[in-house]
Amino acid sequence: MTATAEPGAGLPAALAELAEDFSAVTERERLQLLLEISRELPELPERYAGHLESMERVDECQSPLFLAVEVGDDPDRTVRLFFDAPPEAPTTRGFAGILHEGLDGLPAEDVLQVPDDAAYRFGLSAAVSPLRMRGMVAMLGRIKRQVRLRRDALAAGGTA
Amino acid sequence: MTTTSEPTPADDRIAGYAHPERLVTTAWLAEHLHEEGLVVLESDEDVLLYDTGHIPGALKLDWHTDLNDPLTRDYVDGERFAQVMGERGIDRGTTVVIYGDKSNWWAAYALWVMTLFGHEDVRLLDGGRAAWVAEGREMTTEVPEVQPADYPVVERDDTAVRAFKADVLEHLGKPMVDVRSPGEFSGELLHMPDYPQEGAMRGGHIPGARSVPWARAANEDGTFRSREELEAIYLQEQGLAPSDDVVAYCRIGERSSHTWFVLTHLLGFEKVRNYDGSWTEWGNSVGVPVERS
Numbered sequence: 001m002t003a004t005a006e007p008g009a010g011l012p013a014a015l016a017e018l019a020e021d022f023s024a025v026t027e028r029e030r031l032q033l034l035l036e037i038s039r040e041l042p043e044l045p046e047r048y049a050g051h052l053e054s055m056e057r058v059d060e061c062q063s064p065l066f067l068a069v070e071v072g073d074d075p076d077r078t079v080r081l082f083f084d085a086p087p088e089a090p091t092t093r094g095f096a097g098i099l100h101e102g103l104d105g106l107p108a109e110d111v112l113q114v115p116d117d118a119a120y121r122f123g124l125s126a127a128v129s130p131l132r133m134r135g136m137v138a139m140l141g142r143i144k145r146q147v148r149l150r151r152d153a154l155a156a157g158g159t160a
Numbered sequence: 161m162t163t164t165s166e167p168t169p170a171d172d173r174i175a176g177y178a179h180p181e182r183l184v185t186t187a188w189l190a191e192h193l194h195e196e197g198l199v200v201l202e203s204d205e206d207v208l209l210y211d212t213g214h215i216p217g218a219l220k221l222d223w224h225t226d227l228n229d230p231l232t233r234d235y236v237d238g239e240r241f242a243q244v245m246g247e248r249g250i251d252r253g254t255t256v257v258i259y260g261d262k263s264n265w266w267a268a269y270a271l272w273v274m275t276l277f278g279h280e281d282v283r284l285l286d287g288g289r290a291a292w293v294a295e296g297r298e299m300t301t302e303v304p305e306v307q308p309a310d311y312p313v314v315e316r317d318d319t320a321v322r323a324f325k326a327d328v329l330e331h332l333g334k335p336m337v338d339v340r341s342p343g344e345f346s347g348e349l350l351h352m353p354d355y356p357q358e359g360a361m362r363g364g365h366i367p368g369a370r371s372v373p374w375a376r377a378a379n380e381d382g383t384f385r386s387r388e389e390l391e392a393i394y395l396q397e398q399g400l401a402p403s404d405d406v407v408a409y410c411r412i413g414e415r416s417s418h419t420w421f422v423l424t425h426l427l428g429f430e431k432v433r434n435y436d437g438s439w440t441e442w443g444n445s446v447g448v449p450v451e452r453s
Contacts (some may be wrong), residue, residue: 035208065205088261090208128207129224131412 007121012110015102015118022122030127037097038090041083048082054082056146058139063089065096067139069146077108077151081143091128095136098122099143108151117146170286176387178402178428182421183286184257185385186295191418198377198380199250202268202289203260203415213299214258215292219248219306223266223414227273238313241277245311252279252312259285260294263375263382269417272434276316278379287383296379321420323407323433328366329448335400337376338365339419340439344411347452360443364452366409370398374415377422390427402429409435409442 007023008016012097022030048055055066065085072078081104083096103111119136167175170185177183192198193216200218210220221227226244229236236244250256256279260267267284274282287294293299313379318324323331338345347364365371376393377385384390393399401447406429408416413436423429435442443446 007175031208031211035211038208087212088209089206090212091206126230127225129222129228131224132207 004075004152007123008114011118011121012102012104012106012114013048015098016115018098018102019118019121024122027123027127030123034094034098034124034128035090037101039095039113041085041093041097041100042050044084048084052084058142060136063092065089065092065135067096067142067146069143069150069155071108071150073154077154079106079111079147080104087118091132092135095119103143108147111147112151114140114144115146116141129151130143130145173384173386174308175288177384177426178387179425182425184283185286185344186292186297189215189259189285190297197253198255198257199248201248201256201258201267201270201283203258203266204289205260205262205266209261209289211301213301215289216298216300216302217304218259219304220256221248221270223269223273227270233272235276235316236258236276236317241316242311242313245279246309247306249306250311251307251309252314252326254281254309257285258282258284259288261289262337263290263378264288265414265416265418268421269284269414272321272417272420274380275321276318277314278317287381290382290440292397305446320435321424323409325436325445325448327433328407328409328435328437328442331405331407332449334367335404336366336369337372337398337400337406337416337419337423339371339372339410339416340365340406341373342441345369345371345453347450362450363445364450365444366442367451369409369447369451372398372419374410374418377419377426377448384422384426387426388424394423394427400429402427404429404431406432407435408432409438411439412436413438 007019011019012142019129022033025033052066055068058065058067063085065083068082070080083100085092085096118140119133168187172434174180174183174185200215201221202214202218202225203221207222213368256274258270264284267288271282271284277399300387345365372393379385400406406423408419410416413434416434416438420432420434423432
């Protein structure tokens with residue numbers, strides 16, 4: 001875990017707020033918070049539901065997680081995130097929930113500036129084990145990669 | 161503890177194993193829940209799954225936060241183990257039934273760790289969590305109050321069922337089972353730009369190891385295949401014999417605990433060791449031989 005005095009430092013507002021919420025409570029409560037967030041992960045919209053093949057599989061998660069990233073052609077290049085993970089994988093759903101709540105709807109540039117170590121700002125390493133944190137690090141890495149690709153495709157005049 | 165109801169096909173299947181006392185059915189567990197001298201533990205890959213609902217009276221045992229040492233890559237010592245057991249109301253004579261997600265990978269791993277400490281009566285729930293859920297049996301989110309028990313501080317015995325890297329180097333040429341997926345065995349790696357790597361410097365397998373993915377020992381529903389089916393795989397097809405000295409490994413030793421359980425308790429092999437360092441150690445070690453196919 002990074003021993004930052006300000007767990008939210010350098011994170012976009014919504015993600016920073018979550019990092020601070022997690023850091024303010026005990027390890028046990030942190031797991032409960034993660035469980036609550038896992039329950040709030042939105043269902044897939046119709047265009048993805050039943051079309052997991054059109055999404056990216058995040059193999060680094062212990063349970064399969066599917067991810068889709070959209071970048072709008074508005075001036076902000078607004079990022080939309082979609083996740084799918086089974087109910088029997090609440091930790092993976094919780095990680096996805098944090099990223100959804102913290103990053104969905106942000107401009108592409110803001111998402112790209114999220115530090116790569118953001119997953120370690122939630123004080124979860126000890127509670128869920130460092131090994132399991134790899135899934136969240138990978139999710140963020142893949143989100144940023146897709147945002148970059150899609151933003152560049154839009155700049156080149158294609159469709160994202 | 162014996163079951164009083166009529167034997168079911170599952171009971172008959174279990175009776176055919178070398179050590180049938182190591183497995184209980186969901187029906188047996190439902191009947192014996194809350195009995196004195198029995199503690200039920202849930203051990204999952206997902207650290208939050210227990211909290212979403214579990215078998216009434218069951219307690220959580222996390223393979224990572226409870227059984228692994230937080231600093232050294234090793235299992236907890238005797239003192240910590242005594243604490244982990246004691247705070248779950250387990251003493252040396254308690255019957256412990258473990259179940260979990262993923263066809264009991266982590267349950268088998270926990271059972272194997274308990275074996276390192278010589279806990280005598282530890283069993284798996286056949287079919288694990290999925291079987292209990294599929295049968296629509298009762299689940300609860302209520303965490304039971306536990307009367308702590310006095311578990312003795314027992315020294316861990318790493319000689320009988322555990323193999324270290326040095327043991328494996330000495331074992332080269334003798335039977336070894338790689339229980340990972342065929343892609344991991346062959347050494348194909350999923351290389352994609354920008355993606356975090358799987359955590360091994362080399363892909364492939366330990367020379368001479370046979371590829372028998374762990375899942376071949378399990379039915380679709382997570383229960384174990386019958387003794388005849390298991391013998392067809394490990395004895396007839398792979399040519400192993402119950403008197404063989406066998407080492408099993410995977411990536412971190414969890415899936416190979418499942419195979420260790422199958423060979424040791426279901427087929428009655430006398431000397432099976434789990435190499436828990438597995439590919440995350442071997443595939444990163446300098447100078448050890450690696451085979452690709």
